[in-house]
Amino acid sequence: MSIRLALFLMLLFACGRPAAADSGTDRSVVIERHWQHFTVDADGAYTLDVELVKTIATPSAVERHAEQSISFNGSLDRVVSVEAWTTKPDGRRVPVGPQQIRDQHEAASADAPMFQDTRLKVVIFPGVQAGDTLTLRYSIRRHTPLFPGQFEDFTVARPYRHKDFRLTYDLPAAMTLQADAVGFEPVASESLPGRRRHAFRYVDGHNERIESGSVSYLDYGRRLAVSTFPDYPAFARAYHERAVVAAKPDAAIAALASQVTQGLDSTQARAVALSDWVRRNIRYVAVYLGPGGVVPHPASSVLANRYGDCKDHVVLLQALLAASGIPSSAALVNGDDAYRLPAVPTLGVLNHVIVYVPQLQLFLDPTAGTVAGGFLAPSLLGKPVLLADSGGFAVTPTYQPARSRTLTRFDIARDGSSRFHVRRTSGGAIAEPYRQAVRATPQAERERFVRRMLAGLGQTGDGLLEPGEADTPGQAAPTDDYTLAFSGATDGFLRLPGPVALATTYNFWGGLGDAVFDLGREPERRQEFVCPAVDAEDELRYALPPRTRVLALPKGLVVDDGRFFYRSQYARQGKEVVVKRRLQFRHTAATCTPEDYRRMRPALERMMGDLRGQVVVRGPSY
Secondary structure, eight states: OOHHHHHHHHHHSOOOOOOOSOBOOEEEEEEEEEEEEEEEOTTSOEEEEEEEEEEEOSGGGHHHHSEEEEEEETTTEEEEEEEEEEEOTTSOEEEOOGGGEEEEEOOOOTTSOOSSOEEEEEEEOTTOOTTOEEEEEEEEEEOSOSSTTOOEEEEEOOSEEESOEEEEEEEETTSOOEEEEESEEEEOOOOOTTEEEEEEEEOOOOOBOOOTTBOOHHHHSOEEEEESOSSHHHHHHHHHHHHHHHTOOOHHHHHHHHHHTTTOOSHHHHHHHHHHHHHHHSEEOOOOOTTOTTOOOOHHHHHHHTEEOHHHHHHHHHHHHHHTTOOOEEEEEOSSSOOOOOSSOOTTTOOEEEEEEGGGTEEEOTTOTTSOTTOOOGGGTTOEEEETTTOOEEEOOSOOOEEEEEEEEEEEOTTSOEEEEEEEEEEETTHHHHHHHHHTSOHHHHHHHHHHHHHHTTOEEEEEEEOTTTTOTTTSOTTSOEEEEEEEEEESSSOOSEEEEEESOOOTTSOHHHHHHHHTOSSSOSSOEEOOOEEEEEEEEEEOOTTOEEEEOOOOEEEESSSEEEEEEEEEETTEEEEEEEEEEOOSSSEEOHHHHHHHHHHHHHHHHHHTOEEEEEEOOO
């Protein structure tokens, strides 16, 4: 299986064992001192001075902490100074030399849109052992503010033991700083004449283990957001004022819009077609030129270069929409698993931008290469968004159609080997991700795909992938179902003769069973979690060898509690055993609460028990 394909499957149907119910505090390191001091100028530029002192408590932490990274924006910042050393338990100091401080550019990902030109200075501490104390001091000059005349910052505490973690913001007296602090408390600090100093101290304490599928730590953890913007509308205006200039259509854009929308009568069809053109034809590349990380490049240059970051994709789509007479707005949103915005505006949470078409109440993400126009990636559902043109808020849809239908058949021979055929149809929002995942997998990898999939199910054998229409990009409508299949043979599928138990669940490339077990992975929950809608149907058929007796079939199950509708059926039909399951789940929001989970748990346990059911057969002796 290709890396792209494997990553896609991991994201779409993550699975694993529940972690132990213990503290989430990492005690392998103790933060002795972490001071961050911002000295802000009236124009929004600033100097950041940092001192970080940590003690390595266990050998397991040596490899992870012997290198420290200093993150900065290559377009906006200059690293003024770096000083570091290791202090041994006997008091000896081992300095870090210039050759042990290296520059590195953080790799950009098409699936991780970002606003900042992130670069790193990697500091390598020599000869680190458990018991050593590492000291890192550095200074960064932000010479070009992201927003002229404004300052904002967002800090999230890592789950270590902190003895002294402080943040200080020293601003001109005329600049008003607002703060939203969770797990941080204000402390008194003297201000110089004409200046106003704000200081906060981290309140050390227990950290909860991050539960599987939980919302982002930003939603419930310790974090500090500060901003000089009076409110979110002002923040939106600051972004819009510079972005709107870049979204102007020119003759080339107008000609392209006319070509792409030719023959399409409805406004929605035209908007979706334009979004699909951008996502298919403009590569995602983090590029940072000009005023800074929040200013998109002109739509005309994005079209000419055929690449850009998320805000560049957005201005091009907006320009194409404008050329087609369709008004739109940039919409700032969190692209990860954070569903709440701080009380003060900051880019620490609003890390992605998409397009909103008001007359259609339609959100479009032209950056998402694997998500068809008219749909959103699952991480964008049920999210608050800040509309750049009006400063108002909207909410992305909490639900979008996403259907899964799987038919699996095993024809079992007398010697226990089998031939199999799996046919999977994906519809709605998940059709294009599956199509794109297969399309992006090289032919050589496709030929090994079935073998590796069988190995993951504990089987040995070989087969062929039938990719359907995956290799005809642009010809299938975004709403079309996508069907793929694979077939082949397995060795030693059953050990005959004698009684044998047959599984009733095979999750080839995700399926109904994966969806249930993913929801039920935690025995109990203390954190809100992402609970996506499910619409899945699986059918499994075993064609048994002659004279095979069916000794036991599980009893069918129906669950219908207002949240879940689940039905399983087991039957003997001639020489075949047939297992049919149907699952529908749809919550009123994109996330569920711990109380929701307590109510859901009994139904989940019944369904998981059913999915573990087995068919018992006895094969004849030949």
